[in-house]
Amino acid sequence: MLSLRYTSPMMVGRLDMTALTRKFNLVVVCGARGPRPRYPRVWKSQKRIGTISKSQKLVDCVKGLSNVKEEVYGALDSFIAWELEFPLVVVKKALKTLETEKEWKRIIQVIKWMLNKGQGKTMGSYYTLLNALAEDGRLEEAEELWMKIFSEYLESLPRVFFMKMISLYYSRGMHEKMFEVFADMEELGVRPDGSIVRILGDVFLKLGMLDKYEKLNKKYPPPTWEYRYIKGKRIRIRVNTTKKIRE
Template identity: 45%
Template sequence: MIQIHRSSVAALPWFGFSNRRLSLCSMFIGFTVPTAKVPSILHVKHSYTNCGQSLPDSKAAGKKMIKKVGKREHHLWKKRDAAGSGQKALNLVRIISGLPNEKEAVYRALDKWTAWEAEFPLIAAAKALRILRKRSQWRRVIQVAKWMLGKGQGTTMATYDTLLLAFDMDQRVDEAESLWNMILHTHTRSISKRLFSRMTSLYDHHNMPEKIIEVFADMEELVVRPDEDTVRRMAHAFQKLGLEEKRKLFLKRYQCKWKYIHFKGERVRVRRDVWDGE
């Protein structure tokens, strides 16, 4: 132990004490400081009160008081969980594939498939439709799609397109026309170009040029521009009906000015009017 006297305290300015603290400390002439504690004073990171008590650093205290809160995400809609929807879809396809071709039996099985669901399994049903479409099981596609629409589910352009294709492939043109008229009256301004193309293709497959012209009239009324395949089918319909002048006017307005040809093994883009003129 060492003795710190008045003169020795005044001679230690490097301790970091202010004049006021030196004057207070000088009152304790007989105060003893352990030798092991003297070097640690040089590394002290805390402030001292008038009585020599230490206070924690304000920054350190602030860091201790800060509580990290996890990031919260807010959504305007809640995404339905798609986990297991693929297995549900395969299970549905397996169930209805083994049933007889009777509407009541199929609908009964579909109702049983959704009996224990808290909400309608729309994702699984849509996947089942895609599977049936890939397998060309058109009657099953029609049954599942009609059942969904009857439940008020799946009223989307994709479902309508799949159902129209199934009607086309199963030779059920009358039902396709009924569905198409319902779509025209219900969705009017939101009908996609894809559906117009589907109906044009359906009427072309069944050699109904008058109906193709009707579809074209609906497209013009709703200001929907036909794609290249639809333009070709409609021009062919005008030609079948002997409306050559209208066909030329139609092609002039809607046919693309460019086309692609194969020249010396390469695909080349050329102007249609120049190439056809030659």
């Protein structure tokens, strides 16, 4: 049998009253003056100085200086005078900005100042300094830095340092020193990149060293696959190896 349930009007009235009480409880009433006004939170509207703005201030400060060492170092010391710790992140971001703007002299000044403070002694800082010296045309200082890094970090030196020195000597036409760096790579067991192999192959062909050119290609054949980034994805692509060799 079917049975129909009937809700009494008393229950409906109770539900309406509870809904009304909940609705009125959401409003905060201060005595007889009505709802409490909500003022904007001033402490959240203030702009905080982050590492990006600090690095931009450091870049602007360095750009407005002369090339005098004492003036540059004094301005950098005054910039970090009130810091509890050395602002390494700020300096790194400032160096990245200067590198994109190709301010090689300013990069050299900032990194040397940072190294004199005993901070930032990393491979990234050394490579940035080496690249800036090479781009600024300071070959002697670049060679001194290279010998210092090579003697201290003999077994853990990254391949990019060898690539940078080989490309530097190749652009200057210093083939003997380029061969010395490549020999050091082979002794340490560092496998050369494809660009290094191509540079050495071009030099061997220019100098008429065909036997060394053939040995180089046999020892380091061109790769059949390479990886490229397309729309943020790493994709494996076959390399076209049917290229004509320069005669």
